[in-house]
Amino acid sequence: xxxxxxxxxxxxxxxxxxxxxxxxxxxxxxxxxxxxxxxxxxxxxxxxxxxxxxxxxxxxxxxxxxxxxxxxxxxxxxxxxxxxxxxxxxxxxxxxxxxxxxxxxxxxxxxxxxxxxxxxxxxxxxxxxxxxxxxxxxxxxxxxxxxxxxxxxxxxxxxxxxxxxxxxxxxxxxxxxxxxxxxxxxxxxxxxxxxxxxxxxxxxxxxxxxxxxxxxxxxxxxxxxxxxxxxxxxxxxxxxxxxxxxxxxxxxxxxxxxxxxxxxxxxxxxxxxxxxxxxxxxxxxxxxxxxxxxxxxxxxxxxxxxxxxxxxxxxxxxxxxxxxxxxxxxxxxxxxxxxxxxxxxxxxxxxxxxxxxxxxxxxxxxxxxxxxxxxxxxxxxxxxxxxxxxxxxxxxxxxxxxxxxxxx
Numbered sequence: 001x002x003x004x005x006x007x008x009x010x011x012x013x014x015x016x017x018x019x020x021x022x023x024x025x026x027x028x029x030x031x032x033x034x035x036x037x038x039x040x041x042x043x044x045x046x047x048x049x050x051x052x053x054x055x056x057x058x059x060x061x062x063x064x065x066x067x068x069x070x071x072x073x074x075x076x077x078x079x080x081x082x083x084x085x086x087x088x089x090x091x092x093x094x095x096x097x098x099x100x101x102x103x104x105x106x107x108x109x110x111x112x113x114x115x116x117x118x119x120x121x122x123x124x125x126x127x128x129x130x131x132x133x134x135x136x137x138x139x140x141x142x143x144x145x146x147x148x149x150x151x152x153x154x155x156x157x158x159x160x161x162x163x164x165x166x167x168x169x170x171x172x173x174x175x176x177x178x179x180x181x182x183x184x185x186x187x188x189x190x191x192x193x194x195x196x197x198x199x200x201x202x203x204x205x206x207x208x209x210x211x212x213x214x215x216x217x218x219x220x221x222x223x224x225x226x227x228x229x230x231x232x233x234x235x236x237x238x239x240x241x242x243x244x245x246x247x248x249x250x251x252x253x254x255x256x257x258x259x260x261x262x263x264x265x266x267x268x269x270x271x272x273x274x275x276x277x278x279x280x281x282x283x284x285x286x287x288x289x290x291x292x293x294x295x296x297x298x299x300x301x302x303x304x305x306x307x308x309x310x311x312x313x314x315x316x317x318x319x320x321x322x323x324x325x326x327x328x329x330x331x332x333x334x335x336x337x338x339x340x341x342x343x344x345x346x347x348x349x350x351x352x353x354x355x356x357x358x359x360x361x362x363x364x365x366x367x368x369x370x371x372x373x374x375x376x377x378x379x380x381x382x383x384x385x386x387x388x389x390x391x392x393x394x395x396x397x398x399x400x401x402x403x404x405x406x407x408x
Contacts (some may be wrong), residue, residue, distance in 0.1 A: 017404035024337035031223055039299070044231060058347045063350045063393055066286030068270045071397055073138045073259055073273075074344055078123030078401040080141020080258070081250055084149045088338040089194035089330055090121050095236045095278060101278050102199075109282070111135065111264035112274055119196060119276065120328050121184075123402055126294045126317035127324045129381055133265035133292045134317065136344070137276075140260075140401070141184070149186065149248030152228075158360065160185070160228040178234055178338055180204055182252040185238045193332050198242060199277070200235035201235040201255065203223055203227055258300030265289050290351040290390065291375050296322060297396065307330050309403045311343055311396075316375045347377065355387035362390050 011184040026106040046207070081087045112135055114125055114184040119137075126137035152160040181202040187195045206228055211220045228249075230237065238247070261274040271286030296310035304312035315322050318393075327334060347367040348374040363386060 002149075009184055011340060031140040057087065060350075060391070061285055062198065062286055062288040066289055066348060067346075067395070069271070069273070069285045070263065070346060070348075073261060073263065074124060074136070074139075074346075074397040075400050076140040076142075076259060077138040078140060080143045080252055080401075081121065081184070082401040084186065085251065086188050087121050087149075087184070087193065087197065087250065088123070089327075089332075090186055090334045091195070091330065091340065092119050092121055092276075093196050093198040093239070097280070102276065104181070105224035108274070111266050111272060112173060112262050113341065115262065116324075116328065118328070120194065121326055123399055124298065124341060124344055125324055125327050126344070128317040131291075134294050135264040136292070136294055137262050138259055139276075140258065142257035142259070143251040149250050152243075152247055152249050154238055154243040154247070156233050157240060157243055158230055160230065160238070161226050162228060162249065164225070168327065178231075178259075179255050180206070180231060182235070182255050182258060184226075184250040184252055185242050186248050186250065187242050188248055189245045194330055194335060196239060198243055199252070200238055201231040203231045205229050205321055222309070224260065224390065225344055249275055250282060263292075265292055288350050288353055289348065290388075291347075291349040291365065291379070293347045295345040295347055295371070296341055297344045297374065297398075298340040300337075309342060313314060314345055314371055314375060315389075319375075338344060339402070341399060342402055343396050345396050347392065347394045347407045349407060350391050350393070352389040356389045359391070361386040365392065367387075368395065 035256050073394060092102045092238070105117070107113055107117060108115050111133065114129070115135060115137070117121065119125055120138065121139060125137045127137065129135065150162045153164045154160055178201075183200050183202060184197055185200055186197040186382045189195070207268055256279060262274040264274070266272050267287055268288065270284045270294070273283045273285050275282075295314045295316055298313055299307060299310060300312055300317060301307075302313045304310060305314075315324060320326070321337065327338060345368070349367075363381055365377075365379045365381065370378060
């Protein structure tokens with residue numbers, strides 16, 4: 001082979017192994033960059049969609065859990081007390097193991113700091129929260145006594161002598177003394193403003209009603225002890241201002257069962273339940289709750305028939321006569337107004353757990369839009385609040401026990 005041929009073949013191989021040109025490299029980089037941008041955009045869109053769907057799911061779940069708790073507590077409001085209209089408005093007194101529980105010796109913690117320390121008996125009440133969430137208060141017993149108060153007498157306040165069977169009061173011999181029945185003792189001087197009423201507890205030595213067969217009647221009859229001794233060590237004695245005024249005793253059920261509670265929304269968007277009798281610590285019963293507002297459903301004859309167990313109008317807790325202070329004024333006239341409350345209308349706004357991206361963010365919240373303008377609620381969202389997704393739910397919760405007209 002000649003040198004010329006060898007050189008020619010070597011040069012050809014070098015040309016074939018020269019690699020990519022600068023133009024080809026630039027084209028490849030541009031194509032790769034475009035592909036990366038498309039992939040990133042697709043991933044971002046997918047993540048945004050996933051986050052929006054996840055936020056909606058979280059909101060729905062939170063709404064379902066919170067709504068269930070609200071339904072359960074509000075529907076029972078007034079249970080065990082509704083057939084004694086003179087109960088409403090009495091000043092609640094509770095002492096446990098020597099410590100005053102009600103009136104509360106200190107202010108309530110957030111989100112209940114706006115609630116006064118002195119409280120009076122109501123089936124349900126709303127503390128207006130202004131532009132923030134309202135606080136909802138409910139009171140209910142858990143007894144088989146059918147909402148009926150039992151007339152009693154007492155010489156020193158450390159026991160009750162009842163005139164009728166202690167229906168529903170069935171303490172268990174295996175239970176600790178602290179778990180026994182709670183009783184609300186109330187004066188019945190109808191010509192006076194509501195007085196004080198005290199929660200006391202039946203002692204473990206109380207004898208429950210017993211069913212025995214009466215041969216002459218061929219039926220079983222209940223025999224009962226008229227004396228109901230009280231657990232004075234834990235819940236104290238009945239005040240003389242109560243047992244000297246034609247008193248009645250309302251059986252509330254075993255200690256852990258009555259619902260004397262407040263519900264409010266914390267700064268962490270949590271629905272918190274607070275036990276007014278301080279038997280348990282505050283509980284978180286819902287998350288991602290941005291706002292709760294409520295309205296009273298009244299059977300007061302405005303636009304309908306009075307006392308027909310149908311809601312005649314919805315009123316705001318900021319209106320004259322229906323503020324929390326008005327319902328806590330301890331006046332005879334207020335007792336009748338409290339009896340008008342047949343339902344609560346709840347508006348709950350839940351918020352996504354994470355910020356979302358949306359071309360049209362919600363800028364304001366509008367609630368109770370079918371009511372008169374003075375009874376509606378409107379709130380403008382801040383720029384930071386507009387970054388989240390919101391779901392609004394409105395529904396009516398009847399106070400089932402309040403459907404029964406009180407016996408006076």
